[in-house]
Amino acid sequence: MDRVPVLRLGDVLLVSVQVDLSDQLALALQDDLTNRIVDTGARGVVIDISGLDIVDSFVGRMLSSIAAMSKVLDAETIVVGMRPAVAITLVELGLSLPGVRTALNLEQGLHRLRFSRTLVGPDDGPAGAGDAR
């Protein structure tokens, strides 16, 4: 495996990290993701880590870096799908993922990014009602 796929979903780019990231793979992901943000004009990035058993300091730093890079490109990053054991380990390691927002799962992450109205459904309150008028 040489690349982590970056999927587009409207204004959001979705990355599902499933394998342990080598240096090379992490750099390739940062490169791909920043390029895709610029190419697509994406406003949000969702990184799903539900496939990861372990988030060590390297992955933690990478997540923080991606969040920072996306931010200067005007895209907000949210990390979703963290397993309970990963949360425990992170805190025990003293890692708090500075600058990284989290949500429980993909759907909540998209809601949090406030793309909920266009991405998840019509029943999301006032915005949808406004369109109908």
Added chain:
Amino acid sequence: MDRVPVLRLGDVLLVSVQVDLSDQLALALQDDLTNRIVDTGARGVVIDISGLDIVDSFVGRMLSSIAAMSKVLDAETIVVGMRPAVAITLVELGLSLPGVRTALNLEQGLHRLRFSRTLVGPDDGPAGAGDAR
């Protein structure tokens, strides 16, 4: 890696296959996916294979199996993100992915599943227009 994550997105389950699937991993994926369809009442399954360099007969059979299993559970399966080289190899191998629908990418796959109105946005043409009348 012991599992391929299954992400939920409204009525659709999303699977991003990024690593070569062993027998065990493929069986675990079928198991997870069918359970998630039943648990969530999902109506569609999108399998992204943009991370795969090679789709051999084993993976082809697995995709067909998943599509067939989903179908009997009343969920439609669509495979997205196939690389051009993969398409060439598939045809050269005489594999036509029977029973598997495809779309170019995740967005088009979601549109194809006719969840486009609720998932991707309000500007999706006839379906939305019909509702407005």
